[in-house]
Amino acid sequence: MSNKSLKVNIQKKLKEFDLDVSFELKKGCLGILGPSGCGKSMTLKSVAGIVDPDSGVISLTTDNEYVYFDSDNKVNLKPQKRNVGYLFQNYALFPNMTVEENVACGLSKDYDEKIVSEMIKRFHLEGLEKRYPRQLSGGQQQRVALARILAYGPDVLLLDEPFSAMDTVLKGQLRMELVNLLNGFDGFSILVTHDRDEAFQFCDELLVLDEGKIIAQGATHELFENPKKVEVAKLTGCKNISKIDIIDDFHLKALDWGLTLEVSEKISSKITHIGIRAHDFSGAEKSDVNAFETANSKKLEMPFEWEITLPNGLWWIVDKQIREHDFEIPKYLTIDPKNIILLEE
Amino acid sequence: MMDWSPIFISMKTASLSILITFFFGLIVAWGIVMIKNDTIKSVLDGIFTLPLVLPPTVVGFFLLYIFGVRGPIGKFFIDFFTIKIAFSWSATVIAAVVMSFPLMYRSARSAFEQVDSNLLDAGRTLGMSEWKIFWKILFANALPGIIGGGILAYARGLGEFGATAMLAGNIAGQTRTLPMAVYSEVAAGNMGEAFNYVIVIVIIAFVAIFIMDYVSIRKEKQWR
Numbered sequence: 249m250s251n252k253s254l255k256v257n258i259q260k261k262l263k264e265f266d267l268d269v270s271f272e273l274k275k276g277c278l279g280i281l282g283p284s285g286c287g288k289s290m291t292l293k294s295v296a297g298i299v300d301p302d303s304g305v306i307s308l309t310t311d312n313e314y315v316y317f318d319s320d321n322k323v324n325l326k327p328q329k330r331n332v333g334y335l336f337q338n339y340a341l342f343p344n345m346t347v348e349e350n351v352a353c354g355l356s357k358d359y360d361e362k363i364v365s366e367m368i369k370r371f372h373l374e375g376l377e378k379r380y381p382r383q384l385s386g387g388q389q390q391r392v393a394l395a396r397i398l399a400y401g402p403d404v405l406l407l408d409e410p411f412s413a414m415d416t417v418l419k420g421q422l423r424m425e426l427v428n429l430l431n432g433f434d435g436f437s438i439l440v441t442h443d444r445d446e447a448f449q450f451c452d453e454l455l456v457l458d459e460g461k462i463i464a465q466g467a468t469h470e471l472f473e474n475p476k477k478v479e480v481a482k483l484t485g486c487k488n489i490s491k492i493d494i495i496d497d498f499h500l501k502a503l504d505w506g507l508t509l510e511v512s513e514k515i516s517s518k519i520t521h522i523g524i525r526a527h528d529f530s531g532a533e534k535s536d537v538n539a540f541e542t543a544n545s546k547k548l549e550m551p552f553e554w555e556i557t558l559p560n561g562l563w564w565i566v567d568k569q570i571r572e573h574d575f576e577i578p579k580y581l582t583i584d585p586k587n588i589i590l591l592e593e
Numbered sequence: 594m595m596d597w598s599p600i601f602i603s604m605k606t607a608s609l610s611i612l613i614t615f616f617f618g619l620i621v622a623w624g625i626v627m628i629k630n631d632t633i634k635s636v637l638d639g640i641f642t643l644p645l646v647l648p649p650t651v652v653g654f655f656l657l658y659i660f661g662v663r664g665p666i667g668k669f670f671i672d673f674f675t676i677k678i679a680f681s682w683s684a685t686v687i688a689a690v691v692m693s694f695p696l697m698y699r700s701a702r703s704a705f706e707q708v709d710s711n712l713l714d715a716g717r718t719l720g721m722s723e724w725k726i727f728w729k730i731l732f733a734n735a736l737p738g739i740i741g742g743g744i745l746a747y748a749r750g751l752g753e754f755g756a757t758a759m760l761a762g763n764i765a766g767q768t769r770t771l772p773m774a775v776y777s778e779v780a781a782g783n784m785g786e787a788f789n790y791v792i793v794i795v796i797i798a799f800v801a802i803f804i805m806d807y808v809s810i811r812k813e814k815q816w817r
Contacts, residue, residue, distance in 0.1 A: 269790070287728060290714075291712075296714075296718050297717070297718075298714045298717065298718070301745045326717070327714070327717035327718045328717055328720045328721070328722070329720075331720075332718055333718065334714070334718040336714075337711075338711060338713050340709065340711040340714070340715035342712060342715075342716075342730055342734070343728075343734060344729075344730075344733040344734050344736075345729075352728070353716075353721065354719030354720055354721070358743070395747075396719065397719075400719050402721065457817060569765065
């Protein structure tokens with residue numbers, strides 16, 4: 249049980265950049281976070297066997313060790329032999345087959361009817377068995393795709409941007425469903441996404457990719473709290489990022505905003521930027537640490553928050569109630585020195 | 594009294610040639626879709642499409658060159674099977690197949706290419722064999738387009754004239770197909786006879802297209 253693992257170490261030359269990814273998954277769900285076209289789908293497809301890497305090793309250890317791909321020993325298992333489930337962005341349901349046929353199509357010829365009816369029940373698809381995919385809603389389609397994958401009984405679940413093509417309401421519902429499903433799934437899963445919320449919700453561990461290279465790797469909470477690098481800070485949703493000049497060990501000048509700020513952590517010479525999350529500001533007196541003026545700020549009302557843009561380009565987001573429609577911007581704002589994130593380029 | 598033999602000859606020729614064209618067209622289209630090298634792909638595509646753009650008589654000329662008594666294949670058949678291909682009924686089939694092939698091949702190819710490649714990959718990750726993927730996913734989802742190609746190819750085979758004239762000639766009762774008969778009757782000044790054949794050919798063409806269209810529309814409607 250304890251020595252289960254999924255090892256991936258692959259290299260592939262692509263047109264725009266070279267993909268070079270390596271990780272080992274011991275349990276649960278790994279998230280691959282990155283901007284579009286950073287090689288994250290390519291990584292997923294390599295694990296599934298749809299795309300062949302140029303070199304490297306992909307192996308899965310459960311009770312036995314299965315080598316999916318090993319360029320040195322010329323091993324390259326067909327996707328059919330890898331026992332992975334791949335959830336495509338558009339679900340890739342077979343339009344010419346009914347829900348039932350779709351769910352059953354990964355099973356052997358003399359399959360057990362029970363498996364199909366169990367999956368239909370588990371994914372609340374009763375009554376839709378004879379429908380064709382085009383007659384289903386987006387949510388139902390995703391459930392059919394998941395039922396089809398789980399009926400097949402994969403060791404590894406690969407989820408390729410499962411919510412990218414959905415409206416917000418549906419997204420919320422399906423996220424809950426998928427979280428429940430992943431919690432009940434006894435195997436490895438990899439979720440590829442460009443959405444920080446999805447990565448945060450689903451994954452215990454994260455891998456941040458940019459132009460085919462891993463730029464950060466670690467526990468999800470840690471990466472969000474301390475992103476360390478500019479790109480990671482951006483991807484984890486840090487709205488305010490500025491270049492800096494170091495003044496002394498605990499003081500710096502934020503060049504983009506024209507502010508001199510105090511930080512709680514000693515600034516090493518590698519630090520080139522700082523980040524401040526939009527929620528982290530608070531109202532202040534002129535004499536407070538890190539206080540600055542807010543004159544000429546613009547405010548924008550959202551249903552549950554105020555978005556405030558300062559003349560120097562800083563973003564401040566304040567939570568509000570739906571019935572509140574007035575907000576007085578404090579004369580001075582401050583940022584707690586411990587909430588300033590030190591970043592390297 | 595009208596000579597019925599052109600009708601039978603045309604029906605036989607068009608039916609056999611569409612069978613051959615249909616399956617070869619499918620296989621070749623699939624093969625071309627699977628080729629990854631773009632240069633090889635376009636060269637082969639050019640060769641298979643050539644009969645569509647060349648004048649039929651030029652295609653007939655090439656066919657005569659290959660299947661004629663002194664041509665490489667024609668000579669082989671005479672020497673080993675004592676079968677003469679040129680100016681026999683089989684020549685009408687060869688001409689119809691070659692002329693209708695590009696229509697079938699191109700329609701099938703674009704129908705295959707329009708099938709979302711994720712579907713094929715999904716099939717693979719679900720453990721389906723390549724054979725099953727071809728028939729149950731690729732072929733099944735490309736079917737409306739493939740049937741469309743079949744209709745065009747059938748119509749083209751039925752109306753084949755130029756290449757047939759070159760390779761099969763215009764021998765009454767043997768190689769005189771409907772289009773040949775129309776030509777011969779008009780040439781002999783028998784407009785009435787020609788008109789009868791014209792009516793027959795219009796009816797056959799219309800019925801065939803109607804049946805095939807009906808099948809493909811019904812199939813498509815079912816999924817939507």
